[in-house]
Amino acid sequence: MFGTTDWIHGWQNYTTDAWQRALLTLDTMRERGNVFLEHLHAGKPALLKFEHELLLDGRDLPQPCNYALLRILPPDGEVIDPTRRPIVVIDPRAGHGPGIGGFKPDSEIGVALRAGHPVYFITFEPEPVEGQTLLDVARAEAQFIEEVIRRHPQAPGHPSVIGNCQAGWAVAALAAVRSDLMGPIILNGAPLSYWAGSPQQNPMRYSGGALGGAWLSAFSADLSGDRFDGAHLVSNFENLNLANTWWDKYYHLYANVDTERERFLDFERWWGGYFRMTGEEIEAIVENLFIGNRLARGEVEMEGYRLDLRNIAAPMVIFASWGDNITPPQQALDWIIDVWGSEKALVKAGRTIVYMLHPRIGHLGIFVGGGIARREHEQILDTLEQIAALPPGLFEMKIDARDPDAPLAALESGDYSVSFETRSVDDLRALNPECRRDEALFSTIAQVSEANMRQYRQWLQPAVRATGGKLLGEWLRWLHPLRQQHLAISDLHPLAPWIRQAADSARARRQPVEPDNPWLQWEQLGSRWISESLDRIGHQRDAALVHWVEAVYGPHGLGALMPPREDDRASSAAHARADEREGRRMALEQVEQGGFADAVCRILLAGLAHRGVIQRRGLILGQMLADAHRRMAQDGALVEGTVAAAPGEDWATLLHRQALIVTFAPDEAMAALPLLLPTLEDREQAVALAGAVLMAEAELADPGSPAARRVHELLHVDPARVAEMAQALSSPAAATVSIAASPKPRRRRAVA
Incomplete structure (x- = not known):
């Protein structure tokens, strides 16, 4: 129990601590603005924690692009084995810059280096080359991987390529065309089935319908002189989680400012490094993938060649998480149902797919989480040669604590044991709680989007391009709220000297309050209330969006005028039956x-x-x-x-x-x-x-x-x-x- 004196004394201690934390937090925000400007002036290089050297620059290729190949130099004490399979890491170009694959020592690059693999990184510049297309990027990545192959004639096989998020579907598309380039492919948080998911857990899918489809992306790029600002994509990510965006991440810094400063600044350096695309790139991505879902349907063409994911010959490892509201497991896995229809079809084609599901980690945690790197990423890399030797079929990878007394325990080093459980396509269907009923809605949205794009290109695009341009694009870029947020507090602010001086004084006289202080506990209670309130607002907003889109595009709305196209299930089932008949004939012959x-x-x-x-x-x-x-x-x-x-x-x-x-x-x-x-x-x-x-x-x-x-x-x-x-x-x-x-x-x- 606390008496009056204790309450007063506790209040004095709390107010001293709270004021000091406020000054230190404000100073950290000032430093965030400085970091933003420093990163900008440095040219926004890849934020890798590892030394590296440039091997190939995509701007020097016959079809130039803003991508480049880096060789990661091992830290002191790390020995690279030239006979081990090389690893190529590709980060997403989805608004942010490159670096999350090697953000810290415990990362995909870090665990690969510790395991003795030669490691390469495919990076990209903040600005695209004029006229750059996704095809130019694919050609460059193919040449980069060919260079890695050339450098490692002693390796047991072709490089294992890791594609994070957006880079995952790009790797899959490239592998469908150039199946001769890659060893095991690792897709982390990578969407390939863009209509899949749950209305309650993944409402982001509905935003395309609310905006009328892909035309707004084209409008934004045309207004800015054929440049699409990645800050728009980052803003979409932030809007997914209002509590974290507007309160949790800042309160976490405020509550732990003595220890969180460096981690916060490191992350914000990457989070605030916005990159741009050409209009063709963003239009192709939105139309073909997020709105049209054409990749899994085999409707995307590259140089007259139709991309068919059935052509991916390399073993695939797919890592997804139930805590990921950007790429839920259904978006990472449902393409297998649509493309193959049956696990037996995988066997007949000689294809091996391994997937792994985490119960709770979020989207960014898949790439930057230290615990994920030390467990999931490390075990995937340690198991590459066994994955390459698995029989064709569908498997789920399980990681458990290693039992030193288990049979053959000496063959596995470290703290974990890995197993592969056979799975069927029906197991993947069971991951869809709503049985994919809402995907018909997205077929109508795609048709409306196509109609809107035709109208925009015919009637509005010429005027928008004549009005817009590079100069207007620069003005719009700097006026974006996310950039203004970083610029609001920095050394350019007139109060910056006072903030820095006051923070130095608070740091010198720091008096942290005890964890059991009742006023601190009231503060924490208030923080939880604010966070939960923002979560409720976000859930209500998402529910309203889902209901609105269902009403507009459903069978009693535009769905009556533009009925959903036939889904892929019937055709994939027919393919599967044909594969089974042919497979049995081949089996009996042998x-x-x-x-x-x-x-x-x-x-x-x-x-x-x-x-x-x-x-x-x-x-x-x-x-x-x-x-x-x-x-x-x-x-x-x-x-x-x-x-x-x-x-x-x-x-x-x-x-x-x-x-x-x-x-x-x-x-x-x-x-x-x-x-x-x-x-x-x-x-x-x-x-x-x-x-x-x-x-x-x-x-x-x-x-x-x-x-x-x-x-x-x-x-x-x-x-x-x-x-x-x-x-x-x-x-x-x-x-x-x-x-x-x-x-x-x-x-x-x-x-x-």
């Missing part, structure tokens, strides 16, 4: 072909289909055993009656071929195993190898388990014996010795 290695892959895949999960450490063991097996194949004699396997054929190739057989002809695949494994010794060793990779020793040792019964019935081997052999193989130190004792690897049978 079901009796192969030898020892094919049989091991087949058993492994059948076990994976049964168990639904495979551990990273099992995949690592499988790669070790496959390498040893390959070395024996190179050194050993051919078995009579067999022919050599295809030149360069490796474990991943075997997995892809056998996945087709096991997926589309599962019963026939198992029935043909005795043909591929003619001797008991072959059968025991094959089952033991697959069991070791799947870590299924316990199931094989249990005579009542379905796996043990199936093995005994099909191959007439003793499950207990093969369980012991699998256990022996599960010791990494003994793996090479064990494989050396196995029968000579049988080559794939000749096909008549």
Whole structure:
């Protein structure tokens, strides 16, 4: 309990602390204005925490653009392994400048360097080249990646390319055209299905309908001399969360000004660095993607070539979060439903897609969160080679605390263990709580947008371009509220000397209040009330927007005049059925072909289909055993009656071929195993190898388990014996010795 004296004393302490915090916060805001001006005068360079050197400048290319390729120089003490797969990081060009991929030591670039990867960064300048198009940017990025490939002939494969947010869909589009360029593709918070989401959680989708479509973006660019100001996009992001924009981030600084100053200024340097695009770029983005949703539909053309996401041959890793209200999981994943229709279609095409969902991190946290970098990004990069060796199909990546006593635990370093769980397209459909019912609405919005753009281009655009220009664009740029916000308090302000002096005095006499001070607790309570009130206002605004757009564009509004076009579900389902028929035909043709290695892959895949999960450490063991097996194949004699396997054929190739057989002809695949494994010794060793990779020793040792019964019935081997052999193989130190004792690897049978 507090007496009157305590309350008065507490009030005195609180007011001293509150006044000092106010002065320090005001001084931090002054410094923010200075940082904004300094960054502007420096040319807004990429805000990377790592030394780097320029390798290629897109402005020097035949079709110039404002992009460039940087090589990241490792910090002192970091050793780069030239035999490791190079990493290329591309940041979003969505209003802000580049740098979030290497914003701090614990970042995508930081964890890649610590893992020994050569790292490259594709950056961009604040102003586009005159007449620059998205196609020019794509050409430049392709040349940059080709240069990275040229520099690393010893790497185990092509570079792994990380696309953050907007850069993610750009990477996917490039991979659909140049599938020969990339190793595993990592898309972080990247939208590919722009109509997907929930009305309650993702109301930003409706803003295009409220504004009548894409014409306003074209109008803004035309008024400014073919320049679209990225500050408009940043303003849209800020409007999503009124509480954070108008109160929370400033109160957090005020409440923790002794420790938050540097972090706040670092973030504001990036957040306030607004970049511009050409009119063609923003119009193509808004019309083709955010309003038209044409990328997933295969309706975007590049040099007369229609972009088809089915052509992406590299394994894909998609990282999304339920806390992301800019790119929710549905926008990151629903394109798989529309493009493929079935997980079996992925298998037939030899495509591997891995996704990972975080329960709560926000959009920016995906890229700049230190904890996310140390956990999710680090585990993705540590698992690249295992992801590249996964069989085709759809998987969800899970990260759990590492159990040092688990089987094969020594094969995973660090604090985490990774597993891959098999998923179906129906699992992705289940992520849509409203079953995508509102997407028909966006089809009507897209048609209205197209009509409005036609009218704007015919009647208004010539006059707007004649009225506007570069000079007016500069005036509009500097008058934007976000820039004025930064300029309002800086050393240019007449009161800046007093603010600086008062803050220095407060810092020298700093008297922080105790956390249990009742007046401080009242302050915190008031802050929560303000934040919650702004949240309620934002929710009410969003609900009103959704209702208004539904009324205007729904079946009783413009939807009656412009009915929704047929969605992609029917066509994707038809494609999936055709793929399944063709896949089964191909599987039956190959079901009796192969030898020892094919049989091991087949058993492994059948076990994976049964168990639904495979551990990273099992995949690592499988790669070790496959390498040893390959070395024996190179050194050993051919078995009579067999022919050599295809030149360069490796474990991943075997997995892809056998996945087709096991997926589309599962019963026939198992029935043909005795043909591929003619001797008991072959059968025991094959089952033991697959069991070791799947870590299924316990199931094989249990005579009542379905796996043990199936093995005994099909191959007439003793499950207990093969369980012991699998256990022996599960010791990494003994793996090479064990494989050396196995029968000579049988080559794939000749096909008549």
